[in-house]
Amino acid sequence: DGGITQSPKYLFRKEGQNVTLSCEQNLNHDAMYWYRQDPGQGLRLIYYSQIVNDFQKGDIAEGYSVSREKKESFPLTVTSAQKNPTAFYLCASSIRPDTDRIINYGYTFGSGTRLTVV
Amino acid sequence: GDSVTQMEGPVTLSEEAFLTINCTYTATGYPSLFWYVQYPGEGLQLLLKATKADDKGSNKGFEATYRKETTSFHLEKGSVQVSDSAVYFCALRVIGDDKIIFGKGTRLHILP
Numbered sequence: 001d002g003g004i005t006q007s008p009k010y011l012f013r014k015e016g017q018n019v020t021l022s023c024e025q026n027l028n029h030d031a032m033y034w035y036r037q038d039p040g041q042g043l044r045l046i047y048y049s050q051i052v053n054d055f056q057k058g059d060i061a062e063g064y065s066v067s068r069e070k071k072e073s074f075p076l077t078v079t080s081a082q083k084n085p086t087a088f089y090l091c092a093s094s095i096r097p098d099t100d101r102i103i104n105y106g107y108t109f110g111s112g113t114r115l116t117v118v
Numbered sequence: 119g120d121s122v123t124q125m126e127g128p129v130t131l132s133e134e135a136f137l138t139i140n141c142t143y144t145a146t147g148y149p150s151l152f153w154y155v156q157y158p159g160e161g162l163q164l165l166l167k168a169t170k171a172d173d174k175g176s177n178k179g180f181e182a183t184y185r186k187e188t189t190s191f192h193l194e195k196g197s198v199q200v201s202d203s204a205v206y207f208c209a210l211r212v213i214g215d216d217k218i219i220f221g222k223g224t225r226l227h228i229l230p
Binding site for chain 1: 150161162163207209222223
């Protein structure tokens with residue numbers, strides 16, 4: 001079955017360390033997204049990518065970095081510059097937005113990674 | 119800009135009660151509308167959608183009707199179960215926009 005996989009499910013980081021969260025999809029989707037969710041809060045967009053080798057900052061990109069070297073993969077690195085990284089991170093994918101068909105499509109989400117700074 | 123406003127939670131109901139979660143939107147284009155559900159510790163799942171005015175989306179006993187005249191997409195269920203306890207997100211997508219706009223979510227608690 002096609003889907004989107006995030007790993008690991010739980011991640012612990014020491015202060016000052018960089019960590020990378022994995023997101024892989026086999027849905028043949030062009031667009032991928034990273035969101036942050038804090039307890040009791042909604043979704044905040046970190047980065048998104050519509051095509052391989054291209055990505056754009058979202059609303060809260062500071063302290064994060066991404067790469068999009070393959071269509072299937074969109075890893076997120078939480079750097080030591082991110083002052084409050086403890087959160088639940090969600091990856092999503094979608095067909096390419098620049099088509100009329102996009103109006104019928106939502107996102108497919110992964111099951112999330114919970115990052116805790118210790 | 120485009121936005122989604124949904125009722126604040128938490129919403130607490132007894133099992134078998136009638137549920138309504140209000141959602142209104144503002145959009146410059148002609149959006150598609152979605153409801154997503156997030157169970158504890160999981161990602162979001164698409165619950166239902168509607169792509170044009172007067173469409174009714176439905177799934178698992180939940181329904182929502184796209185009302186263009188009132189710019190609303192309220193989520194309803196006739197008889198809720200404990201297993202419906204989750205966070206519900208209303209969202210919209212406009213042609214030409216590369217992102218979906220989400221509401222802030224409404225937490226639903228169902229008591230046995």
